[in-house]
Amino acid sequence: MQNVIQNFKKLCEIPHCSYETEQMKDFLNAYAKEKEFEVNIDLAGNIHCIKGNPKICLQSHYDMVCMGSAPKIEVYEENGYLKAKNSSLGADNGIGIAIMLEAMQKFQNLECLFTNNEEVGLMGVNDLEHKLCSKMLLNLDHENENEIIIGCAGGVDIDAFLEYNTKEYFGKVYELNAINFKGGHSGIDIIDNPKSSIKEMARFIKENKGKIINFEGGERINSIPKYAKALVFFDDNIKSSKYIDCKFIGEKKEKICLESDILLDALNSFSQGVHSFNKKLDIVQTSINLGILKMSEKEIKINLFARSNLLEDLKQIEFETLTLFKAFNFKTHSFNFYPPWEGKENELSSDLLEIFKKENKNIKISAIHAGLECGIIEKKQELLCCSIGPNIYNPHSTDERCEIASIEKISKIVFELLKKYQ
Template identity: 70%
Template sequence: MQKVIDNFKDLCKIPHCSYETEQMKEFLVNYSKDKNFIVNIDKAGNIHAIKGNPKLCLQSHYDMVCMGNAPKVDVYEENGYLKAKNSSLGADNGIGIAIMMSAMNQFENLECLFTNNEEVGLMGVNSLEHTIKSGMLLNLDHESDNEIMIGCAGGVDIEATLHYENIKSKGKIYELQAQNFKGGHSGINIINNEKSSIKEMAKFIKQNHGKIIFFEGGERVNSIPKHAKALVCFENEVKSNEWIKCEFKSEKEFEICNQSDKLLDTINSFSHGVRAYDKNLGIVQTSINLATLKMQNNKIEFGLFARSNTLDGLKTIEFETLEFFKTFGYQSKSFNFYPPWEGKPNALSDLVLKALKKVSPEAKISAIHAGLECGIIEKKQKLLCASIGPNIYNPHSTDEHCEIASIEKISKVVFEVLENLN
């Protein structure tokens, strides 16, 4: 198991933010060739490596969500967890890659698929050109070691824009900074009802009768907003609270956004978070993340990401969100739509469950409120698919950490399944 940890630490030395994955791609191609795998790369940067006559394909994505100081990832171990100093860790999906590297060093009959740019709308797998030779595919991108995923949410990106002009005004100018927000994965962590920096900032400005000069927030479309900042005019003095830090700048004439009130009303009226819950599976069924806000070139831009584990739920929340912004006068559009994976138990999930129960007796088959690439691959190539992974907490944030003992569990399961199939 220590070799898996060492592999992961080596991966952390290589920059691999989404859209900036060339160095990681080169590393994985060379590693695969060194282990005598036949390697092919498609136009999207997906790497297909195969050796012998395999019955199982292992799959992980090699890009990461970069938060804080990332792509500089300074890994350390503390109280049984892998963590990173002031950055996201990239255990999502670096641990999966590290396990695959160990398997490539051990098994003569193995197929591996390393996919690119998963964290930005599953771009790599949506453009996948490789054909999987094995009849089964095990995805290593889950984040709870007592579950086997055979279903996942579909998703859709939504963008809304509104043009504005600047008008002159007078008042007390304050710089506002969001503080103490946790952020997190917009699918997995949405159930925790973590506060949104964008929503809290807008509420603070509205309740104190402020007028916006500048306002931006959020990091990634699939991360709950952690950071936000604004330059705002207030008639009266305002004071910092738990969530918003206020710093007085000056009192003078300046230009405010003529759509300030509409912008605040839009944010404060929008229902960010969980929209529906599946009691049978015990997971969120439908949600939406008000992810990013930008003001540039006299244009307000919102970025949102909707998820649902049912096709009807996804289409409904897409329609309702587009209509919401149109009602407020925005131009809105949706893109990168991919349907949910509504899978069923199969021969692979049964095999994995048998192995997983040896290390996690409470293990179960379930579905996840997040996107999994195997859901897309399964539809395209009619494979038997399942997904497992170690305990990863607060992915897509600077608080991301991964349980070391859990990595050992999942590694054992993967190797046992491969040994049984070989």
């Protein structure tokens, strides 16, 4: 297991934020060739590696959500967890990659698929050109050691644009900063309905009758917003709250957004978070995340991401969100639509269940309210797919941590499965 941990720490030294994955691609390409794998890379940057006569393919994505100081990642161990100092850790999906690198060292009959830019809308896998030789695929992008996943949510990106005008105004200017927000993964952590920094900022400005000079917030479309900041005119003296820190920076002349009220009304009318829950699967069924808000010189842009484990519900929340923002005079469009993966128990899940039970009696077969690439790959060619992974908490945030004992457990299970298929 120490080899897997060391592999992961090596990966953390290589920048691999989404859209900036060239160095990681080069490293994985060189590593696979060094281990005598045949390697092919498609135009989307997906890396296909094969050696011998494999019956199963391991798959992980090699980009990460960079938060805080990332891509500079300072890894440390504390109380049985891997953590990163002032940045996201990248255990999603770096641990999966690290396990695959050790598997490439250990096994002669193996197929591996490293996919690119998963965290920004499963872009790499959507443009996958490779055809796999194996009939089974094990995705290593799950974040709970107690589950074998055979289904996942579908998703759709939604953009909303509002052109705005400005007017010079003299008054009391305040700098606002969001504080005490947890952030987190918009599929995994949204079940707790954590507060959105963008929503709370919009509420604070509206309740205090502010006029916006500038307002921006969020980090990634699939991260629950942790950060937000704004410059705002207030007629009255304003005090900080639990979630909004206020700093008076003087009376001065600035250009205000004349569409402030339209923007604030739209943001405060939007329903962030969980929309429905699936009691049978014990998971969130449908949700939406307002991930990013940006103001350029003349335009406000909002990026949202909706998920659902039911196709009809996904279409419904897409329609409702487009309709809402259109009602506030936004221009809207949706894209990157992909349907849910409604998998079934199969030979691979049965073999995994048998192996898991030796290590973990709490194991269950389930689905997840997040996007998994195996759901898309399965639709491109006929495969038996499952997803597993170690315990990762607060992914896509600076609080991300991964349980070391769980890494050992999942690595052992993967290697035992591979031995069975040699």
